[in-house]
Amino acid sequence: MLDADIVALLAEASTWVEPPSGLSDRVVAAVRSEATLGADPDPVSSPVLLGAAPRRTWFRPALVGAAAAITFLFGGIIVLSALSGAEVGTDAFSAELTSTGLVPDVGGSIDVTSFDSGLRIDLEAPGLPRRDDGKFYEGWVRTADGDLLSVGTFHEGSNVTLWAGVELDRIELFTITLEEAAGGKGPGQGYSGEIVLRTAIRP
Numbered sequence: 001m002l003d004a005d006i007v008a009l010l011a012e013a014s015t016w017v018e019p020p021s022g023l024s025d026r027v028v029a030a031v032r033s034e035a036t037l038g039a040d041p042d043p044v045s046s047p048v049l050l051g052a053a054p055r056r057t058w059f060r061p062a063l064v065g066a067a068a069a070i071t072f073l074f075g076g077i078i079v080l081s082a083l084s085g086a087e088v089g090t091d092a093f094s095a096e097l098t099s100t101g102l103v104p105d106v107g108g109s110i111d112v113t114s115f116d117s118g119l120r121i122d123l124e125a126p127g128l129p130r131r132d133d134g135k136f137y138e139g140w141v142r143t144a145d146g147d148l149l150s151v152g153t154f155h156e157g158s159n160v161t162l163w164a165g166v167e168l169d170r171i172e173l174f175t176i177t178l179e180e181a182a183g184g185k186g187p188g189q190g191y192s193g194e195i196v197l198r199t200a201i202r203p
Contacts, residue, residue, distance in 0.1 A: 097197040125157030134181040142173040
């Protein structure tokens with residue numbers, strides 16, 4: 001259980017503000033500048049004042065303190081990033097897509113990653129011609145129970161990210177279909193069955 005002060009700190013928007021660009025370079029430059037100023041004077045040409053402590057007696061603790069501050073700053077950024085709760089994907093699966101011939105000379109691949117929020121499906125099928133004016137592609141997954149679930153729609157096949165709210169081990173088939181908007185008077189958007197690409201899912 002996190003301390004109440006830590007919880008309050010994490011709730012502040014300012015906690016998550018990234019440090020200014022070049023901060024580490026400026027800190028290092030300042031430390032080097034202090035090193036130059038704190039160097040021992042020439043014992044021959046420079047007079048030694050009685051009762052004046054050599055600057056190096058305080059420079060070394062200052063240098064150590066500055067290094068500790070830098071370590072603490074960047075260590076704190078790493079800890080706060082970990083506490084932010086970013087999801088880490090697991091159970092990755094990759095597969096090549098097979099063409100059905102409905103659209104000639106097309107292929108592709110998918111990378112499936114499991115998150116707590118669902119499955120992310122990264123699709124690459126650059127050979128798919130763009131569809132506009134109410135026409136689009138739609139991704140589907142079929143479960144072992146025979147359920148057919150839409151995972152999203154898109155216009156063309158490059159850099160496509162789809163999402164499915166189903167466990168990876170329940171899916172047995174992934175397909176892409178040709179679809180067209182049903183319109184206000186249509187019976188409702190549904191599955192056309194016009195499959196362009198497909199692949200079996202075997203995690």
